[in-house]
Amino acid sequence: MDLPFAETVNYWKSGQSSLGAILDKAHSIIERLGGIVTMKAEGIENGRAAFLLDFYFADERFRCIWPVLPTRKGGNELAAKRQAATLLFHDIKAKSLKCSIFGPRVAFFEYILLENGQTIVQMNNYELIEYLPKQLKSG
Secondary structure: OOOOOHHHOOOOOOOOOOHHHHHHHHHHHHHHOOOEEEEEEEEEEOOEEEEEEEEEEOOEEEEEEEEOOOOOOOOOHHHHHHHHHHHHHHHHHHHHHHHHHHOHHHHOHHHEEOOOOOEHHHOOHHHHHHHHHHHHHHO
16 A cells, blocks of 8 residues: 655644653543553554554454654654654544544544454454454354
8 A cells, every 4th residue: 555645644743742641641531431551662564664553442352553754854753753643543533532432443444453463454354254254254
C-alpha cells in the first residue's frame, strides 16, 4: 500500500507534545471506556516505523497499529512520528463516541486481534473468505 507523504496529511507539525504524552491520552480514553491497555509501543510494521496500542474490553483483544508516514525530505522524522501518534489518538477518540453507543466490538471492529495475530484489516481477501464463515457459525 502506498502511503501519502506526511506533509500532505492533517496534524503535520501542528503540535509539540511528546510522543509518550500523546499515546497516554489515547490510553486514558480506552480506560475511561472500561478497557484495559496492555501495551503502548513504537516499533516497525512492514518496514516502516509505527505506533501500537494493544487493549482489551472484557475478553476481546484489540490492536491498533498506526504507521509513521514517509516524508518528502529527511530531517522530519520526529514531526512524522508526532503526526502518527496524534492521528492514532484522534482515531481512538472518534471511535470512543461510537463505543459509548454501540459498544467496543462495533467501534473498534477493525482492530479486533484474531487468534492468528492479525487484525481483520491485515487479512487478504482469501484469508477473509476462509475466516469469516467460521466465525459466523461459531457465534
